Amino acid sequence: xxxxxxxHVFKLDPDKEISDDALELxxxxxxxxxxxxxxxxxxxxxxxxxxxxxxxxxxxxxxEVSNMEGIVPGxxxxxxxxxxxxxxPDLILGAHxxxxxxxxxxxxxxxxxxxxxxxxxxxxxxxxxTESRTEIDEDTMKAYARLADQMLRLPVLYIEYSGTYGNPxxxxxxxxxVQNSQIFYGGGIRTPEQAQEMAQWADTVVVGNAVYENIEHxxxxxxxxxxxx
Ligand SMILES: CC(C)=CCC/C(C)=C/CC/C(C)=C/CC/C(C)=C/CC/C(C)=C/CC/C(C)=C/CC/C(C)=C/COP(=O)(O)OP(=O)(O)O
Ligand SMILES: O=P(O)(O)OC[C@@H](O)CO
Ligand SMILES: [Mg+2]
Numbered sequence: 001x002x003x004x005x006x007x008h009v010f011k012l013d014p015d016k017e018i019s020d021d022a023l024e025l026x027x028x029x030x031x032x033x034x035x036x037x038x039x040x041x042x043x044x045x046x047x048x049x050x051x052x053x054x055x056x057x058x059x060x061x062x063x064e065v066s067n068m069e070g071i072v073p074g075x076x077x078x079x080x081x082x083x084x085x086x087x088x089p090d091l092i093l094g095a096h097x098x099x100x101x102x103x104x105x106x107x108x109x110x111x112x113x114x115x116x117x118x119x120x121x122x123x124x125x126x127x128x129x130t131e132s133r134t135e136i137d138e139d140t141m142k143a144y145a146r147l148a149d150q151m152l153r154l155p156v157l158y159i160e161y162s163g164t165y166g167n168p169x170x171x172x173x174x175x176x177x178v179q180n181s182q183i184f185y186g187g188g189i190r191t192p193e194q195a196q197e198m199a200q201w202a203d204t205v206v207v208g209n210a211v212y213e214n215i216e217h218x219x220x221x222x223x224x225x226x227x228x229x
Pocket of ligand 1: 067080081099104125208
């Protein structure tokens with residue numbers, strides 16, 4: 001799967017407005033791919049609408065599945081989150097079993113990557129929805145990293161600080177023990193310096209909200225990450 005080479009990606013939320021001009025800048029920024037995803041109000045209609053607009057451009061596009069309604073055919077990849085520190089039983093594996101009952105026979109598994117999420121910002125929507133245990137020190141992060149990488153052999157370890165800039169030492173701790181999983185870092189990146197800092201330890205840096213808050217700063221993260229790598 002070509003995603004191994006991704007250093008920088010933008011995450012676009014189907015529930016948020018983006019103008020055609022801004023979308024063009026994002027898709028022609030030199031980023032490696034677009035992930036479509038969000039925690040709330042992701043529907044079939046707003047997802048297919050965003051996909052069809054992104055398809056005007058040549059870059060790869062992955063759907064990060066967050067609910068059943070928002071599953072749309074036609075993406076290059078499907079990322080399925082498994083929240084390793086979730087305590088809400090319905091979202092640990094229950095949703096996945098329901099998803100497999102409906103879609104199991106039709107899935108092209110070569111397009112699918114399961115992401116081992118470690119949700120770290122207690123104030124984020126995703127932390128609240130999944131009731132994630134977010135008080136994590138470096139040793140605990142290393143344990144989650146080993147869980148994803150060595151025990152479960154997941155292709156992706158996703159260190160998620162959605163909405164707030166995280167602690168680079170946590171990403172560094174994960175880096176020390178991960179052997180094969182691709183480390184994604186996402187959360188609160190609003191400047192090139194922050195993107196560059198996380199790119200020291202993460203394989204792939206994810207920029208989301210900044211696209212909607214300050215497009216120029218968001219675009220500047222692309223070159224910052226590529227320079228670091
Ligand atoms: C076309 C076709 C048949 C495709 C197949 C797709 C596929 C491979 C399906 C597999 C079957 C399956 C396992 C389905 C179940 C999917 C499912 C509902 C899983 C639950 C995932 C989960 C734990 C969701 C909780 C929320 C979460 C982790 C979201 C991830 C994305 C994220 C963190 C976005 C950031 O959101 P945030 O910015 O914090 O919030 P806002 O939206 O408020 O901004
Ligand atoms: O929106 P931000 O805070 O950049 O986070 C990106 C991504 O990790 C969210 O799932
Ligand atoms: Mg968001």
